[in-house]
Amino acid sequence: MNSATAAIAAGSVTGVPSSSTASTTSSGSAGLNGLNQQDFIQLIVAQLQNQDPTQPTNPQDLATEFADLASVNGIDTLDTKVSQIQAGGQASQLAQAATLIGKSVAITGGDTVTASSNGSINGAFSLGGPATSAAVSIIDPTTGAVVKSIDLSNLPAGSNNFSWSSGTAGTTYKYAVSAVSSTGAPVTATTYGSGTVNAVNLSTTNPTVSLTGVSTPVPVSSIASIIGG
Known part of the structure; x- marks a missing residue:
């Protein structure tokens, strides 16, 4: 200057x-x-x-x-x-x-799935390595009894999905996963919460989504994957 x-x-x-x-x-x-x-x-x-x-x-x-x-x-x-x-x-x-609305998503840190209005359930979990076989046990939230066991085979490491069409509409079930490798050794399985996105909120610093069957909004950053998509 x-x-x-x-x-x-x-x-x-x-x-x-x-x-x-x-x-x-x-x-x-x-x-x-x-x-x-x-x-x-x-x-x-x-x-x-x-x-x-x-x-x-x-x-x-x-x-x-x-x-x-x-x-x-x-x-x-x-x-x-x-x-x-x-x-x-x-x-x-x-x-x-906005493209998430109506989609089923997997949320980190959970182990529940909620049946839709027609009783169908879509869930997801992650495997620490390839698995020759895996069993998904769906548990009644009231009695603690296993109401459905879903057998899966030849699963890759990472994200995997499961579904069931005979749940009670609106009911939130817990589930557990056990998996083994080709050598018969256990494979670590990480469960996710899941739900259908019915609203998206971008007005806050950390955007959130509202899920059917989940009482509080979930941060978008907690979404691990879109189930089936």
Whole structure:
């Protein structure tokens, strides 16, 4: 910043509109950090109007100030672009989240499945390695009895699904999984909670979904997978 611009920023040159003076002096030691493109134009015009006729502004200094003006304009344009990108990102996030509505999802940290209105159940679990066979035991929440055992075979490591069509509508069942490898060794199985997404909330810092049969909203980040999709 040359001496003329520094003097204007300090408020020692007359002819600068009061709004510009306020915007430059209110930031204290921050200097010109709060200036925008219009402020720069007002400063340069005031500098030309108040220059000493016997010592006119150095053309090189003036060129430098116009370069500063171009930089401010570029920063303003960049800020606008960033805001547009952020807005687009929010719209994209909303569109992606909206596709979850009506889908069955697996939620980390659970071991329950809720039967839909027609009594069907869709659940998921994760295996620590390939399994030659696995058994899913669906447990009545009231009696603790196993009401259905589903046998599965030749399962890969990672996420796997199961389903049952004869549950009681609206009933939330617990389930357990046991699996073995080709050598007969136990394979670690991780259970998930599950439910059907009926609403998405993006108004909070951490977006959430509402699931059928689950009383409290679930963070989107807790969704391990879409069951069957």
